[in-house]
Amino acid sequence: MTPPDGVAGRETQRERTRLAWRRTSLAFLVAVLLAWRGAVVLGGGVRYTGAVLVCLAWAGFLALAHRRIAALAAAGAPGPARPPGPAEVLGATGTVLAVCAVWLVWLVLLR
Amino acid sequence: MIGRLAGGVRLWFSPRRMASQGTTPDYRYSLANERTFLAWLRTALALVAGGLAVEQFLTGLDRPLRVGIALFLLLGAVVCALRAVNHWARCELAMRRGEDLPVTRLPAWLAVGTTVAALVVGVAIGLGWSR
Numbered sequence: 001m002t003p004p005d006g007v008a009g010r011e012t013q014r015e016r017t018r019l020a021w022r023r024t025s026l027a028f029l030v031a032v033l034l035a036w037r038g039a040v041v042l043g044g045g046v047r048y049t050g051a052v053l054v055c056l057a058w059a060g061f062l063a064l065a066h067r068r069i070a071a072l073a074a075a076g077a078p079g080p081a082r083p084p085g086p087a088e089v090l091g092a093t094g095t096v097l098a099v100c101a102v103w104l105v106w107l108v109l110l111r
Numbered sequence: 112m113i114g115r116l117a118g119g120v121r122l123w124f125s126p127r128r129m130a131s132q133g134t135t136p137d138y139r140y141s142l143a144n145e146r147t148f149l150a151w152l153r154t155a156l157a158l159v160a161g162g163l164a165v166e167q168f169l170t171g172l173d174r175p176l177r178v179g180i181a182l183f184l185l186l187g188a189v190v191c192a193l194r195a196v197n198h199w200a201r202c203e204l205a206m207r208r209g210e211d212l213p214v215t216r217l218p219a220w221l222a223v224g225t226t227v228a229a230l231v232v233g234v235a236i237g238l239g240w241s242r
Contacts, residue, residue, distance in 0.1 A: 017142045020149040027156040034163040042167070089148060089196055090123055096155050096192040100185050103162065107178050107185070 014072050021065040024092070025058075031099055032058045046106065053102045061095040064088050122200045129200070133207035144202045151195035154221070158188035165232070172235055180228060187224055190217075 032054050039051040068088045122128055162184035169177050194217050201213040 013139050013142045017146055020146045024149045024153050024156070027153045027160075030160045031156055031163065034160055034167065038163065038167050089145075089199055092149075092152055093192045093196040096152055096159070097189060099159055100155075100189045100192070103159070103166075104182065104185055104189075107166065107182055 014075070018069050018072055021068055025062055025065050028058050028061050028095075028099075035103075050102050050106050054099050057095045057098045057102075060098075061092060064091045064095070119197060119200065122204065123196055129203060129207070132204055133209060136203075136206040140206055141203065144199060144206070147202070148195050148199040151191055151198065155188040155191035155195065158184045158191060161228075162188065169232070169236075176231075176235055180231060183224070183228055187221070187228075191221065 032051075035047075035051040035054040039047040162181040165177060165184065166181040169180075172180075194215075198213070198215065198217075205212050
């Protein structure tokens, strides 16, 4: 399918990308809530530490998403949008990996 | 093999190295590539949430089985997240060079892995394989 062209098409592309960052932030929130649910319901200092670390990772992700969304908005119509810098892409991957690492360590070593 | 891997990883970290290759593609394709990257990241996050849910909610299962399934899902999330950034870089590079987009068998393995995890959980619950 040919992508939509013109100013409206450009705006659609930017909007969709902005919403994709928002969706991913919300998906991250599910992991954060599950981590806190585990800490509150099952208890234990280690679980609370894990939940706090996951929260920090989420905060990092939100900061990256905000930076990327601001860059998309700053590009403005009708100029082309800049592609994401490796800072956003790697940072987003890194925060997800950090959450995994916290829980892998929790599952394997601390129980 | 190791050289290719190191070259790929260097590409993740260096916007200049990426920009020095080929010509700048239509930015709409770059944005689509970015959205695909985010979709893979959401898949990784769903696997993280699945791992946490198995660990917290399937308390009737024997602990080794429960932790095993959770570890399997979390390791799947690690693979997904790393693959997300690698695929983003490879697609961006292919578009800049005007080459075919890279093909991968990871979606197939992800489907197989998710099916296996679902079957193991289903069989374990169905057979009352619990404490």
